[in-house]
Amino acid sequence: MLKQPWSKAEDILSATLVARSGGARYHLIAERLPANDGWDWTVWRQGDEPEASRHGYAPGAITAMAAAEGAAWHWETRAATGSSADT
Numbered sequence: 001m002l003k004q005p006w007s008k009a010e011d012i013l014s015a016t017l018v019a020r021s022g023g024a025r026y027h028l029i030a031e032r033l034p035a036n037d038g039w040d041w042t043v044w045r046q047g048d049e050p051e052a053s054r055h056g057y058a059p060g061a062i063t064a065m066a067a068a069e070g071a072a073w074h075w076e077t078r079a080a081t082g083s084s085a086d087t
Contacts, residue, residue, distance in 0.1 A: 006065055017072045026072040030064035039064035043071045
């Protein structure tokens with residue numbers, strides 16, 4: 001996948017990954033939680049229903065970015081192999 005660098009606006013980080021095969025676009029976001037209580041991360045694929053997104057919690061920004069990237073890579077690997085399992 002091709003990755004655009006992470007960008008930052010206040011306490012929100014965002015990036016986009018584009019699959020080399022098929023061109024699927026994965027949008028990644030990491031946002032600081034209130035009271036600096038960790039980070040929420042979310043990944044969604046352009047054109048999918050909102051319910052198909054992946055999300056989670058991380059204690060820090062770097063961990064949240066890595067988790068979001070990992071989720072996108074896993075999602076694309078499953079799609080590339082034709083697996084419909086969502087784990």
